[in-house]
Amino acid sequence: MKNQTIMNRKSAKKLLMVQWSRFQNVCIELEGSTLVTGVNGSGKSTVLDAMTYLLTGNTQFNKAAKDRDRTVLGYVRGDTRSNGEARYLRNGSVVSYIAMEFSDPTLGQPLTVGVCIESPSESGKPVSSWFICPGAAIDDIDFTRIEGNALRITPKNELTVNGEAMKLSSFMGRDRGTEAVLRALGLRVDAVKYRTKLLKMMAFNPENNIDQFIQDCVLEPGKVQSLEELREQKRQFERLRELYESLRQGKIQLEEVLRQSDEYEKKKRVLRIRELMLSYQALREKEEEEKQTKNRYQALKDQYGRLTERAGELARQQEAAQERLRIAENNDMVKGMQESLDSLKRQIEEADREKKNWEDKLAQILKLKKKISALIKLLEADLPSLSSENTYLETLEQADGETAKKREAFDAFREKVHRQDGIYEENKIHLQDQCKEREKEIGALQEKIRRLESNILVFPAEVENARNKIQRGLEKQGIQTEVHIFAELVQEVTAPEWRKAVETFLGRKRFYIIVDGAHCHKAMQILQKERIYDGNVVITDKLPETEAVEGSAAEILRIPNVYARRYANYLLNGIHLCENLEELHEYPKGGLMRDGMLAKSYAVAMMDMRRTELCLGADAIRCQLEQSRKELEELQVVQRADKEALSQVIKYRDAIKEIDWDGGHYDFGAAYGLKDCKKRRDSLVKDREEIEANPDFTAVLKELETAGRLAREANESVNQNQSELGGCKNDLKGCEGTLGRISTEIYLCQKAYEEKCLVNMELKEAMLEEYNRESEKRGTIRVTTQLSIDKSKNMLAERERQLEDAQLAYCRLAGIDVGKRGIGYIPWYREEYRNLAHVKVEEAQQKLQEQAGRLESAFMNDFVAEIDENVREAKREMDAINRELRHMPFGNDTYKFVMKEKPDRALFFRICRRLEKYMSSPQVYMNSARDDEEMENDIQEFMSIILAEEDEWEYTDYRRYFSYDMEISSRQGQTEITAELSKKQGSASNGEKQTPYFIILAASLLQCYPANTCCARLAFIDEAFSALSRERIEQMVRYFEENHFQVFYAAPPEKINSIGQFIDSTVSLIVTGRYTNAVEGLVKQA
Incomplete structure (x- = not known):
């Protein structure tokens, strides 16, 4: 290949390793892509590790061989992995250097980057310091020098560049240093990402699974933290769900406890009604006995009448016998004398009858006087002055005074009494009506107190009815949700001194109905469909979500339920709590004082807080109970006074009715008549005695004996009848005694019944309805028995047992003292349910x-x-x-x-x-x-x-x-x-399998090397091209070179012929003793 300068690549020219593994002080010339070769263990991977450590801070050394035992400390110390003291090539304090020299074709000057690694001891962690020397070659820096026969390693603080000492600020830690090195080499890439891409190519391990290869070697690991x-x-x-579920299960069990409590209280109520009914039944039975006794009394009276009628018949018989006697007596000898005696006798008898009549009349007058005297004493406080009448009324039975005056006094007194009786009648009706109404109030109040004592918060009945209808309506639609009253959702009033004023301001809104926002519209539909006129449903799904305003009435209410909280904020955020009138004046739109002064809509008013019943907060039951007991006591005092007054009025009227006020029924001259009658009778008796004393009259009386005997027999019959009349009369008296006894018993039964009513006033009306219904159904007065009550008591005991079982189940579920059982704990469980259902469950649900x-x-x-x-x-x-x-x-x-x-x-x-x-x-x-x-x-x-x-x-x-x-x-x-x-x-x-993988890795790495930027274009391949043919190797090398990569290959000596001839330079590593040296091959010429 032609060795030429690539203008967009900063090429590595030299690599210096000082005290790095087996390399003591080795500088390798690098010309373009380089093959590093040598036998196993000579340090091929060590060279690549040195460069990647310098460039990226990589510590995953020899990754191709998956050797996890290599460390920076091991490399610096020269760890031979042998046993004994000779394991490490270097002991004591060690300083190592790795440096690479790059050429910059755009600047035409060298660039050296390096890292100094200081290891103070074999156990201490080495400290690495990166540095950059622009414009300096490796030879310009005094990393080492020979002193005598020894190699001296220059400490970091003595390092010089072109004779000038390096500043300590020039040395950097790993992260900052590697970033600075990459920037100096023209790379604008994340050091971690760049390190990963280099290592993936260096530790290339082709997979048969292309999917897995791309995941592992091309894409960055992406575990989401x-x-x-x-x-x-x-x-x-x-x-929180477990807590909520635990509370929900507790709520369900508490609902069972409350259901059992309600059943127990229903049974107890039935028992109390039956006991009250038994008392009422006893009264009715006595009244019935009285009625039957009165009937018998009437029958005896009828019998007495019949005997009286027979007495008339016997009288006629007696008269016949007397007629015979009269004939005998009509003898001429005695006739004249007898006629005189008879005349006197008739006159005397007439005088006796007249006397008896006058005595009866006088006795009637005496009774009247006693009754009038007693009435005057009884009514003396109510009757007007009687001074003008008293003189005559006090002498009614005496023979002195004028009769007309006595009648006038009586008539005047009667008019006064009748006027007063009219007043008493009005008072009686008024008092009866008051007592009846107050009796209902007392009954309702006693029922309320009973519920409060059972820890049941009492709301207006119409509100409870509305709530229950909505609850049932939702349940019919399969909606399981709580229907609350706003007041029961207020857990605490944090400033009790403001409670009465705030509750008075809220008024009936305290009883508005709160449902979950998701079911609000359904509740509205039920309200409309059922025509519920006494319930107000809050439109919870439209309530704005706001915070309680500081200083407002909303701030003092602690409400866990989110919808009740929003509603309270809506109602009370605009009401500022004011300490005095001056502060209230500053809040004309909405202000409230403790005493009830309210400013609203630029107007002020004094609220009447006297009848406000407290309903908000966990202690509302206690407050209501105290207030209700006080009201009950006041009502009972007034009721007792009115009943006493009613009893007194009835007593007055009964006393008035005891007197026959018809003046025509009295003879106020009876005393005079009786006196005159006695005088005439005494004169007649004297005349008769004078005639009977004559001796001639005795002889003529013998004839009269027989007629007298017959007359006596007739008289005996009359007497027998009279005896029967007397027996009947005695029976009548016996009935009267029985009636008196029954009357006493009725009084005692009535008293016992009234005492029970006083204790169970709330049950009286229900008991009477049930008694009348059962009595009419059975056709008898007796509708219950002690046995029935005993059965009710047994059923109540069974209910108590079931209640305790339910309470025990909750104790175990909630992990509380199992001793909290029994009817005495019913209020505690109701309080527990209220706290759980309205506070804890709400809070847990909200938190959930x-x-x-x-x-x-x-x-x-x-x-x-x-x-x-x-x-x-x-x-x-x-x-x-x-x-x-x-x-x-x-x-x-x-x-x-x-x-x-x-x-x-x-x-x-x-x-x-x-x-x-x-x-x-x-x-x-x-x-x-x-x-x-x-x-x-x-x-x-x-x-x-x-x-x-x-x-x-x-x-x-x-x-x-x-x-x-x-x-x-x-x-x-x-x-x-x-x-x-x-x-x-x-x-x-x-070869065909490996080639695409290399291309994949090269393309991935090429993302770090922009084509229009002059930068380092390094790649490292360890154990390179192990399965590629010579032709494929040539194609791959050419591919890398055409894309301007500077590749450092590590391969065993047998690959020199197949790889080395296609790259610019080859470096052979030779092991000499315990150290390794590098032998550079000839640079290929064009």
């Missing part, structure tokens, strides 16, 4: 969604973007190599790389093609609406495949996304034949 970050994000996601976003972001923005960029870079490099190959024919053949997407990577390429709509930027897509369902499915599927793959190289190395081949176009005459290299592997010779 973001995989570990992606996996870390996946681990974080899985950890955020982590899913980070995972997808890491996958798309890091992993996919990095793979995509590597793929694009590989395609650009392949296109560049193909452009070079079009201009680099090898004989009649031209070569072209072919890259085909692998079918099993279709997901990746489909994602990348879809990303073209988003400027090929994953980040742009991730920030878009992401409404491409197919794209989302592809992302999830591909990410799952990546994260499930055990061989991390399988998807992180972009090279594995393609299959590779080389297309060979051969011109045979006028015909061009195209074939793929992979299909020729079986039939081609070794």
